[in-house]
Amino acid sequence: MKRHILIFALTMFSSVLNAQSLNLIPYPQKVTELSSTFQVKKGAWLYSSNAGYKRELNYLNSELGSKGNNKQLLKIIVDPFIGKPGSYQLNTTAKKISITAADKAGVFNATITLLQLYRSAKSNGTYVTLPGLRITDEPRYEWRGFMLDESRHFFGKQTVKNLLNWMAFYKLNRFHWHLTDAQGWRVEIKKYPLLTKVGGIGNFTDSTATAQYYTQQDIKEIVAYAKRRNIEVVPEFDMPGHATAANKAYPQYSGGKVTGFDDFTFNPGKEITFQFVADVLKELKPLFPDGRIHIGGDEVFMGIKAWDNNQDVKALMTEKGFTDKQQAEAYFLKRVADTVTKLGYKVMCWDEAVAANLPVNNVIINWWRQNKPEALTQALSSGYQVILSPRLPMYFDFVQDSTHVSGRKWDGRYNTYLDVYHFPENSLTKDVYENKKVIGVQANLWTETVVTKNRLYYLVFPRMAALAESGWTIGDSKNDVLFNSSLKAHLDYYKAAGIYYYNPFNPTENIEAVDVKPKAGAQD
Numbered sequence: 435m436k437r438h439i440l441i442f443a444l445t446m447f448s449s450v451l452n453a454q455s456l457n458l459i460p461y462p463q464k465v466t467e468l469s470s471t472f473q474v475k476k477g478a479w480l481y482s483s484n485a486g487y488k489r490e491l492n493y494l495n496s497e498l499g500s501k502g503n504n505k506q507l508l509k510i511i512v513d514p515f516i517g518k519p520g521s522y523q524l525n526t527t528a529k530k531i532s533i534t535a536a537d538k539a540g541v542f543n544a545t546i547t548l549l550q551l552y553r554s555a556k557s558n559g560t561y562v563t564l565p566g567l568r569i570t571d572e573p574r575y576e577w578r579g580f581m582l583d584e585s586r587h588f589f590g591k592q593t594v595k596n597l598l599n600w601m602a603f604y605k606l607n608r609f610h611w612h613l614t615d616a617q618g619w620r621v622e623i624k625k626y627p628l629l630t631k632v633g634g635i636g637n638f639t640d641s642t643a644t645a646q647y648y649t650q651q652d653i654k655e656i657v658a659y660a661k662r663r664n665i666e667v668v669p670e671f672d673m674p675g676h677a678t679a680a681n682k683a684y685p686q687y688s689g690g691k692v693t694g695f696d697d698f699t700f701n702p703g704k705e706i707t708f709q710f711v712a713d714v715l716k717e718l719k720p721l722f723p724d725g726r727i728h729i730g731g732d733e734v735f736m737g738i739k740a741w742d743n744n745q746d747v748k749a750l751m752t753e754k755g756f757t758d759k760q761q762a763e764a765y766f767l768k769r770v771a772d773t774v775t776k777l778g779y780k781v782m783c784w785d786e787a788v789a790a791n792l793p794v795n796n797v798i799i800n801w802w803r804q805n806k807p808e809a810l811t812q813a814l815s816s817g818y819q820v821i822l823s824p825r826l827p828m829y830f831d832f833v834q835d836s837t838h839v840s841g842r843k844w845d846g847r848y849n850t851y852l853d854v855y856h857f858p859e860n861s862l863t864k865d866v867y868e869n870k871k872v873i874g875v876q877a878n879l880w881t882e883t884v885v886t887k888n889r890l891y892y893l894v895f896p897r898m899a900a901l902a903e904s905g906w907t908i909g910d911s912k913n914d915v916l917f918n919s920s921l922k923a924h925l926d927y928y929k930a931a932g933i934y935y936y937n938p939f940n941p942t943e944n945i946e947a948v949d950v951k952p953k954a955g956a957q958d
């Protein structure tokens with residue numbers, strides 16, 4: 435009996451050891467190792483006799499640095515019955531590499547697994563030896579997102595493309611782009627040129643910085659770039675709060691002034707405000723063909739006091755019989771959600787919008803206030819689709835190590851890479867994270883403290899790798915030993931790519947990148 439246990443333990447141990455050397459993040463649902471190997475000629479162009487997967491294979495070949503003078507056949511079959519969207523099987527046997535996938539996203543996911551295997555495989559200079567494997571894999575969640583705030587600080591196309599490359603490497607498939615906020619308007623709208631000319635001036639640390647923004651051509655370029663990487667892009671036009679930059683450009687839409695939050699809101703009492711918003715949404719629609727627009731809805735309370743002195747809002751409240759300002763806020767969000775819906779797009783909102791009673795069928799809620807679990811419960815019981823992006827542990831502007839000084843904390847708590855890795859099982863109950871209405875997870879990088887690329891990368895890496903597992907891997911399959919081992923190999927990839935990352939295994943390797951010194955007591 436004892437012998438059996440010992441043999442079983444040894445077998446488990448050796449399979450974990452082998453799995454470790456695959457260095458796959460996110461780790462697939464099921465991996466069977468074969469005794470055979472598959473040799474890929476270095477630089478060979480991997481092709482399929484099926485021309486329908488050119489985009490996916492072109493991306494794989496470009497990442498592999500394939501030259502095209504040698505060719506190697508990849509067998510690809512798409513069969514929607516093998517599993518849910520994004521699922522795939524990848525076999526590397528002695529004679530061939532074959533992919534069977536549920537859809538194009540599944541083919542893409544399989545090629546990324548292949549890419550990661552190739553990166554960590556042994557090579558003799560002429561051939562790369564891939565381990566023989568049978569992999570059966572599927573995503574835990576449909577929505578595996580990352581949000582970048584470019585209002586507080588603007589990073590530009592090259593940095594965004596680099597982040598999209600890494601998102602693709604981690605099978606993350608939704609890029610939420612926070613393009614408007616108090617500190618800057620970052621997307622060209624031709625009908626309202628002052629939005630960028632005036633609203634694009636300044637950022638969180640320098641209110642006079644030259645206007646920075648994306649032209650519509652830039653946006654198209656980024657969206658197409660993301661598409662080649664199986665990433666959908668959702669723009670956020672934040673309203674009716676966080677609208678200061680827009681109001682700086684067009685003061686006629688401002689909801690008014692209140693100490694500390696001048697012109698923070700739009701004016702829900704004026705018809706021209708809704709016309710302006712509808713015009714902007716109409717221009718955003720063709721730029722973002724993936725079919726979703728995020729309309730914000732967060733933290734309106736910070737500037738809503740201005741509405742007390744606003745004659746238009748007062749008249750609106752009298753006309754509609756509203757007894758408090760939150761009803762005017764809900765009225766605004768409802769009208770805007772209705773406009774987005776009429777454009778044929780899905781509406782996304784932060785969780786405050788649950789109180790606005792928006793139509794359930796066409797709205798997706800981002801739950802971010804971990805201190806308000808009732809907002810999540812209410813969103814789910816109302817029947818909204820929900821994305822989990824609570825501050826703890828999904829805000830990447832929070833510090834990730836007890837010694838770090840710059841970045842946020844919440845009651846002294848912060849977000850280590852392992853907190854991200856173990857989300858959502860470490861924070862929520864099974865009935866919540868297995869609820870069919872929970873469509874995914876998302877990390878958000880707010881950039882009040884982020885001026886330089888080094889700091890941006892320092893906050894994102896390696897937590898983006900942990901985010902990949904949060905969105906992909908079921909809780910029972912998570913294994914710190916396996917993940918840490920793979921992550922060490924990935925830190926080498928970051929280093930080779932010139933990424934300034936935080937090394938949790940050797941925290942002094944790169945020191946904390948501090949762009950904005952925190953004010954005393956201002957961390958929460």
Ligand code: ACM
Nearest residue numbers: 732733784802880
């Ligand atoms: C948020 O952090 N205001 C969504």
